[in-house]
Amino acid sequence: MEATQRREEILDILRGSTQPVSASTIAGRFNVSRQIIVGDIALLRAANHAIAATPRGYILADATAQAGRLIKTVACRHGRDDLLRELYVIVDNGCGIIDVIVEHVVYGQISGQLHLFSRYDADCFMEKLEKEKALPLCDLTGGVHLHTLSCPSEEAYERVLSALRKDGILFER
Structure with missing residues (x-):
């Protein structure tokens, strides 16, 4: 199979x-290395395809919006x-966490794709942070950060705000 057809x-x-679909899963389907798929994804992104890399794999950015949310x-x-x-407060109240955004003093806005929609997703994210000994982005900003949420309704969003406020996590001045 030619590379163009594979992409x-x-x-x-x-x-x-x-x-999300992992690079390893895609690589297995085409009997190529994970690194070949990583390169293919880079070329697809360079061709203006909105592909997000999440802790669990690749997803089209359009798929995160989910109709009606x-x-x-x-x-x-x-x-x-x-x-x-x-993370649990947000997903337990019906919303998904699309990303995390921090404001870095040198780089400006930095965002990380999360795509967490359940406790299972949150647990997998935390396990990967621990396994890789990686620091969460909020460590760069004294804990201050933004999340883009995918919510089924305004009521679900209000539940999230209320629960985050109750737990002292909502950042309000």
């Missing part, structure tokens, strides 16, 4: 999935010990 099929795989932004502040609690 078209990668797009088809991503179009057919509402969940509201996209909202929430400001949070907490230490590392409250990270999992924050």
Whole structure:
């Protein structure tokens, strides 16, 4: 199979999935290395395909909007010990966490794709942070950060705000 055809099929795989698909899974499907797929994804992005890399794999950015869902932004502040609690509060109240955004003093805005929609997703994210000994982005800003949320309704968003406020995580001045 030629590389151009493989990249078209990668797009088809991503179009057919509402969940992230790992580079290893895609590589296995084409009997190539994971690194070949990483390169293919880079070329697809360079060709203006909106592919997001999440902790669990690749997803088309359009798939995160999910028809009929509201996209909202929430400001949070907490230490590392409250990270999992924050994620649980959001997903337990019906919203998904699309990304995390911090304002860096040198680089400006930095965002990380999360795509967390359940406790299972949150647990996998935390396990990967621990396994890789990686620091969460909020460590760069004294705990202050934004999340883009995918919410099924305004009521779900209001529940999230209320629960984050109650837990002292909602950043309000």
